[in-house]
Amino acid sequence: xxxxxxxxxxxxxxxxxxxxxxxxxxxxxxxxxxxxxxxxxxxxxxxxxxxxxxxxxxxxxxxxxxxxxxxxxxxxxxxxxxxxxxxxxxxxxxxxxx
Amino acid sequence: xxxxxxxxxxxxxxxxxxxxxxxxxxxxxxxxxxxxxxxxxxxxxxxxxxxxxxxxxxxxxxxxxxxxxxxxxxxxxxxxxxxxxxxxxxxxxxxxxxxxxxxxxxxxxxxxxxxxxxxxxxxxxxxxxxxxxxxxxxxxxxxxxxxxxxxxxxxxxxxxxxxxxxxxxxxxxxxxxxxxxxxxxxxxxxxxxxxxxxxxxxxxxxxxxxxxxxxxxxxxxxxxxxxxxxxxxxxxxxxxxxxxxxxxxxxxxxxxxxxxxxxxxxxxxxxxxxxxxxxxxxxxxxxxxxxxxxxxxxxxxxxxx
Numbered sequence: 001x002x003x004x005x006x007x008x009x010x011x012x013x014x015x016x017x018x019x020x021x022x023x024x025x026x027x028x029x030x031x032x033x034x035x036x037x038x039x040x041x042x043x044x045x046x047x048x049x050x051x052x053x054x055x056x057x058x059x060x061x062x063x064x065x066x067x068x069x070x071x072x073x074x075x076x077x078x079x080x081x082x083x084x085x086x087x088x089x090x091x092x093x094x095x096x097x098x
Numbered sequence: 099x100x101x102x103x104x105x106x107x108x109x110x111x112x113x114x115x116x117x118x119x120x121x122x123x124x125x126x127x128x129x130x131x132x133x134x135x136x137x138x139x140x141x142x143x144x145x146x147x148x149x150x151x152x153x154x155x156x157x158x159x160x161x162x163x164x165x166x167x168x169x170x171x172x173x174x175x176x177x178x179x180x181x182x183x184x185x186x187x188x189x190x191x192x193x194x195x196x197x198x199x200x201x202x203x204x205x206x207x208x209x210x211x212x213x214x215x216x217x218x219x220x221x222x223x224x225x226x227x228x229x230x231x232x233x234x235x236x237x238x239x240x241x242x243x244x245x246x247x248x249x250x251x252x253x254x255x256x257x258x259x260x261x262x263x264x265x266x267x268x269x270x271x272x273x274x275x276x277x278x279x280x281x282x283x284x285x286x287x288x289x290x291x292x293x294x295x296x297x298x299x300x301x302x303x304x305x306x307x308x309x310x311x312x313x314x315x316x317x318x319x320x321x322x323x324x325x326x327x328x329x330x331x332x333x334x335x336x337x338x339x340x341x342x343x344x345x346x347x348x349x350x351x352x353x354x355x356x357x358x359x360x361x362x363x364x365x366x367x368x369x370x371x372x373x374x375x376x377x378x379x380x381x382x383x384x385x386x387x388x389x390x391x392x393x394x395x396x397x398x399x400x401x402x403x
Contacts, residue, residue, distance in 0.1 A: 048280070052133050060128050070134060078136070085274040086311065092273075092303065093310040 005041040008033055017054055024064045025053055030071065102213045104151035104164065112165070116156065123152040132236065137276055137296065139238065150210050160218060167217070234284035234293035241297050243267070245304035249336050249362055258295060259284065265297070270312070270364030273301040306334055312371025314360040317378050320344065325379040333375055335359045342375065350379035 012019050022042075025031045031050055034041045042050065056062045056070065105112055108122040126148045128134070135141035154160045210218075239258050251269040255262050263282055271277070276298045283293025301309075308315040318333045328346030332339045335356065342354060353376050360371030382389070 055131070055133055060131060061124060062128070074134070074136065081137075085272065089273050090310050093308045093315065 004045075005034065005043055006047075008040040008042050011042060011047075011050075015054070017058075021054070021057060021064075022050075025050070025067075028064050028068050030064070030068060100213065102147075102150075102211060104154050107147050107151040108155065110155075114155075116158075119152065119155045123148060123156065127152075137238075137298075142236075146210075150214050153210070154214070154218070164217065234286040234291065236293040236296065237283045238296045238298070240300055241267075242300045242302070243271070245301055245307060245309060246336065248272075248299065248301050256297070258282075263295065267299075268365050269362040270366075271299045271301075272311075272364070273299060275299050307336070309361055312361045312363050314371065314373045315376065316373060317376045319380050320348065320377045322379060322381055324348075325350070325377065335373055336361075344377075348377055348379070350377065352377050 008022060009019065011017070012022065022031070022033070026033055030053060031042065031046050034043075053064075053067050056067050057064070062070065105114070108114075108119065108126065110118055110122045114122070127145065130141045130145040130148060132138075132142050132145055135145075154164050237258055239256060241254070241256065248267075248271050249269055251266065253264060253266050255264050257263075263279070265279065276296050279295040279297065281292045282295035285292045306316065314336070316333065318331065320331055323329075324331060324344050325348045326346065328348070329344050330341050331344050333342055336359070340356070340359070342356075353374055356373040356375065358370050359373035363369040363371065385393070
């Protein structure tokens with residue numbers, strides 16, 4: 001069974017990420033971590049976001065504030081896509097898609 | 099297989115410095131990176147081109163080879179062999195051409211073109227993530243489902259890139275909806291994590307039902323006599339036929355709502371929308387002389403009232 005939390009320092013070491021970057025993400029509310037027995041842990045469910053933010057930060061040179069703006073915009077884009085899809089399907093339902 | 103102009107892709111001239119290459123690459127990568135353009139295949143394709151152009155132009159060795167052979171790239175190996183035979187060629191040392199990995203993206207990028215692989219070999223991709231591994235490519239697939247299939251949670255086996263993947267499709271998926279299967283994309287390299295698989299559902303129109311979100315619409319025929327006098331009528335639902343009571347004096351185009359007989363709500367087991375039945379009152383055709391007489395009588399009665 002896969003663990004639900006992993007040790008942050010181990011993750012940083014394996015992936016070549018600076019712990020200070022994770023701290024910045026945490027301060028900006030972009031990811032959540034948890035401290036237990038003097039160690040910082042990150043939930044496995046957040047790794048997908050962490051990987052994405054790391055690519056933006058390291059590969060695209062976007063700072064953490066910029067990542068937060070992009071996150072908001074992508075969420076809005078996703079909502080709009082859902083709405084467009086819903087409207088397209090409605091038009092199709094009423095035979096007005098041509 | 100056509101020659102690819104990497105300079106044109108990055109929008110720079112042939113004399114561009116390494117700094118200019120880097121700058122042009124970063125600018126275009128910010129525009130087309132898959133993280134910033136989710137589910138956009140065009141952006142993904144553009145990003146692959148940009149990535150490949152950077153892979154070549156940011157690496158002095160690769161750039162030199164690319165510049166040297168240019169559009170004659172098909173003869174590159176031939177030229178090199180001839181030069182080595184003549185003993186005058188100071189080529190790349192020790193066959194370690196690929197040891198200098200480029201500063202490519204670790205994100206979704208995908209593979210390299212046939213042109214690239216012809217010139218630099220299939221091992222020429224130097225994209226390296228911070229982890230040292232290569233994340234596998236994200237894959238996109240389209241799955242066609244009938245409306246009735248989309249109404250039931252069921253398992254399907256998909257073949258993606260020659261690999262069979264068994265997936266569970268939850269009831270209630272919508273036309274055009276995309277779901278992500280984490281780690282089901284192309285395998286990673288060098289210990290990199292696999293990419294993700296994105297499945298987009300295509301649900302063509304059903305001949306019987308129309309769907310709007312969780313509501314289902316059905317047009318059912320009703321004979322004139324039942325419409326006027328009332329009675330019962332069988333109608334189709336997703337679960338089979340049901341008998342509906344018809345009120346006397348039912349008008350053509352009037353609607354009846356059947357609660358919970360519509361489309362299942364996505365990821366909410368046991369919940370479903372409504373089925374809306376529109377009555378289409380059908381007039382009798384080819385009536386007999388006797389029927390005509392009776393209708394005439396009805397008309398007279400109607401005008402007297």
